[in-house]
Amino acid sequence: MNLFCHKDSNLEITGFMGIADNNLEMLFINPESRGKGIGKELLMYGIEQQKVKRVDVNEQNAQAVGFYKHMGFHIVNRSEFDGTGKPYPILHMELKC
Known part of the structure; x- marks a missing residue:
């Protein structure tokens, strides 16, 4: 990274x-x-x-979701659990071309 x-x-x-x-x-x-x-x-x-080109965002973080949408990202998928298996839905976002 x-x-x-x-x-x-x-x-x-x-x-x-x-x-x-x-x-x-x-x-x-x-x-x-x-x-x-x-x-x-x-x-x-x-x-x-x-x-x-991509970012994963906690669905409950409305400020971050709004920021990334404003910056040209859109939701392409949703996971019910975060990367550690906890029940925090994650939005998978990609930059619009």
């Missing part, structure tokens, strides 16, 4: 993402830095430079 960070003018990490095999494996933004376009900036870098 490759990790990418976003830093502010004080060189403090404000967000990061992990990418593996064209999958966005994680995207985290510091709560104090949300709403400033950092997630969009990181994701656009992932799409344009790292060829991200």
Whole structure:
């Protein structure tokens, strides 16, 4: 997995993402830095430079689902359980071409 960070003018990490095999494996933004376009900036870098095409999202995370839909992803499948077998439905999303 490759990790990418976003830093502010004080060189403090404000967000990061992990990418593996064209999958966005994680995207985290510091709560104090949300709403400033950092997630969009990181994701656009992932799409344009790292060829991200897919992301799995917890169905209950409406904010994340909405963000990825806004960024051009659509739901292609749904799993009843997460990767550890717990009953947390996962939405499998892909970038529209």
